[in-house]
Amino acid sequence: MSTAQDAFAVTLRDLERQFGDFVAVNRISLDVRQGEIFGFLGPNGAGKSTTIRMLCGLLEPTSGQGTVAGLDIRTQREEIKRCIGYMSQKFSLYDDLTVEENIDFFSGIYRVPKEKKAQRKTWVLDMAHLQEHRHTRTGLLPSGWKQRLSLGCALLHEPRVLFLDEPTSGVDPLSRRSFWDLIYQMASEGVTVFVTTHYMEEAEYCDRLGLIYRGELVALGTPGEMKGSLMADQVLCVSCDRSHDALGVAATVAGVRDAALFGHDIHLMTEDAEHLAPRLRQALEAAGFQVGTVERITPSLEDVFVSLIEARDRADGAQQEFKA
């Protein structure tokens, strides 16, 4: 292996997985650098979990290649399992075991050396803030605490790469925030984190993002790149009264590609915000609305994803019409 290859903790080349006729993951290629927090974003059913399961050796790819920590995901699956940590979407520790018993179990499974066992257990209990609850049955813990314990158990053997599949779904915002503090801590210690999510504010925390939609990788880049160069459309923010009614009028103005409500404001996607702004104000005022500000704004990640996904839908639609 070359040193350039070693710089990547995870690589995917045309990775594909089908379930019968359904293509769950369609020829995805990407690289994740060592120590990076890589966010894998997409709506439910887009293929995020399938991808992560292939990388962890739980599912076999239909075609394509991939490596994790320099090991082949097709031929070295058991070796991979020794140096990764994995947290599945569903809570998957044993409810009838106590916090401590769960830690001991995974410590045995990962063969944490005898002399390090006690120290690793203390580390997990401290990290998850569960020192006082070590003898509590895991099933009785609130979900945010369970997630922290899951993370701790996945980190017992000090893996180099950590795969987290929607680790914060169903967890309250405060716990989610403290969970991300832990992820940052891991990354600062050199652990590569590959995390899937559909929370936009979590996407902002990642070093780099991949957007997956209907099994295909739609965009790849840092959050900044996503909002800048990758965003073909510009965003106009309009504030006016009765914005719900105004949305229908705004959407029909020529040059508007898409319109959506954001709180009391309307966000409009367009190719040319500068020319659209005065025409839009005119149209809305002519229809009897009180228009406040009309200004071009930096798009949020949500704007970016909505725009990218709709662009993809339009392209797919055109393709299908063409085929028909």
Place this chain on the structure above:
Amino acid sequence: MSALNLRRLGAVARKEFIHVLRDPRALGIAIVLPMIMLMIFGYALTMDLDRVPLAIWDQSRTPQSRELVSRFEGSRYFSVVARPGSYAEAEDTLARGQTMMALVIPVEFGRRVASGRKTQVQVLTDGSDANTTTLALSYADAIVRNYSQEILVEKARRLTGRPPALPLDLRFRAWFNTDMESRIFIVPGLIAVIMMLITALLTSLTVAREWETGTMEQLISTPLRGSELILGKLAPYFAIGMVDMLLSVLAGRFLFDVPIRGSLVLLFGVSAIYLVGALSLGILISTKAKTQLLASQFAFVATFLPAFLLSGFMFDIANMPKALQAVTYLIPARYFVTFLRGLYLKGTGLAQLWPECLLMVAFGALMLSLAIRSFQKRLA
């Protein structure tokens, strides 16, 4: 593939022990159910026939007829529960199920016996259950025959002045089960059936449960091997199975008074081998089924029914149709039933029972390797 790791195996075994100890349902199935089954089958499944409910209509009312009646009353095989005064009444007791048999002594019985003439007594029976009827009839026949023989002997003694020597005398002795009590025959076979059911039922849930709760996904993302997982899961259930075995043997010895004539070491040694096979069969079912409900239902059908019906426990294999007899060779419980009966009743050891033991070793090895191999460390 490197050898299996004992530390990982130990971690799985410890966790499984905790699961069982904290799950009252599992403990119930493991300990209480076998004891209940032993009680129910041990007491209810007796094939001995005694105290057959009997109706007697004595129309003769003579010393001779009273003598016959008292012989029926004195027999432990009959219990006189009705004294009808007509055929209609006698038939009524049979129809209502109050009695199983009615003895009708004709009016002229006393007179004819006293004068040494041939006399008839009539027996009406409820023939619904052919086996029981045949058995009850043979008891009645024996009593009547005995009485008639004594009458003959008495007559000969009066004529010749000394009792006659009977030409034939059957000296009868039953071996192995000297008192011919069916529980002594049933209890050892029952232990085999219970072991098969309980163990397969218990283990059939363990792998399926992990698929259902999602913990399996976590497990297969670790370096844990299939063999370590399966053997680790077997360990606590093996311990429970041996405790069940011990309890069953103790209950058999002290509750049902079934003596053990063979070696205890051999008894528990071979039981251990049979247990491994039965437990592995449960795991095999569990790895295939993936839901607990399906697994437990399948385990019941795949283990209890064949062990109960085709092992020779309930029905004699020699009396089955040839095709069915061939099937019984595939039922491991058949070998265990044969082994246990031999060891319990006849005190036989490996010298006679080695083919059964060898086949159980083969069954255990096959099931264990199938269980390990069938476990796929991947989703879908």
